[in-house]
Amino acid sequence: MLKEVSIDTLNLVCKFTKDQKEEMYNLIDFQKDYGEKYAFYWNGNKVYKHIIHSVKPFFMIFFEPRVGTGLWTRSHYDMLILLQREAIEDIPTLLKQVLEIGDWRVKRVDIAFDWSISINEHFMWKNGNVKKETIKENQNYYLYGERNSSRAVLYDKKQQLKSKKNIVIQDRYLTRLEIRVRPKLKDQPSILNMEWLKKHFDKFIFVEDASRLSRSLTKDEDKKAFRALRRNSSMDWSKYGGDSVKRRIRDQAKKNAVNLYGLFSGNSNFPL
Secondary structure, eight states: OEEEEEEEEEEEEEOOOHHHHHHHHHHOOTTSOOOTTEEEETTOOSSEEEEEEETTTTEEEEEEEOSSTTHHHHHHOSEEEEEEHHHHHSOOHHHHHHHTSSOOEEEEEEEEEEESSOTTSOEEOOOTTOEEEEOSSTTOEEEEOTTOSEEEEEEEHHHHHHHHHOOOOSOSOOEEEEEEEOOOGGGOOBTTOOGGGHHHHTTOOEESOHHHHHHHOOSHHHHHHHHHHHHOTTOOGGGGTHHHHHHHHHHHHHHHOOOHHHHHHHHOOOOO
C-alpha cells in the first residue's frame, strides 16, 4: 500500500538578464539580519561569490559563479538553489521572492514513493541495458543506465532512519522507491510544468505486489522463470525458455505495474 509521495530534493538554476540580476541584488540585503536560522556569506566560497544558507527548513542559494573555478557554471547559470523536503512543502517568504525573478529550471529532482510493504514484496523489471548496483545489504539497490538522466533507488527506509538518524518509526514496514532525475543541460525544464517527468517515470516498471504478478502468469515455465528472475535479475534467459518467456513476463509486469506519474501528479507536495 502506498503511504505517501513527496519531492525529497530539488535543485534549481537560473540565467539572469542584466535587469533581473540587478533586481535580485536589490531584493537581497546581505547586511540585514534575517534571523538566526539564516546565514549569509557575502564572500561565498571558491566557486560562488555569495551564499545564503538556511538550516531549517534546509535550503541554500548560491549567487554568481566566480570567473575562475566557476567559469563553466557561469556560462550556463547565475544562481543555484538547493532545497530539501521541508522547504519545498512550505516555501519561506525569502525563497518565494527569489523564485519570482527569472526563468527557473530544474537541475535535479528526487521523487520519493513510500510503501507500507516489506522490501521483499516488490518487483522491478530490469532491462538488459540497465545496471543493477546493490547498496550494502538488505536488498537495497540502484537501477540506472550509463547515459540515462534518471535512475531508481530502492531501499528499506525504516532501517535507514534507524541506522543513520536513530529515528524509530511505528510502521511495521516502510520501503522507499526514489526516482532521481538529472535532466541534461540542454533539456533542463521549467519548474512551472512537471509533465516532462512522465517520460522518466515510464522507464521504470515497478510492481508493488510480486505475488500478484506471479499469479497472473498462466504458464508453468513462466512462473518458474519468474522465480529465478527474482533471485537473479541478470539470469541467463536461454535456460528458462528464452525470449518468448521473457516477453510474456515483461508484458504481465507492465500490466501489473504502478502508474508512478499518476501517483506523483495526484499526491505530490510540489507547490510551485
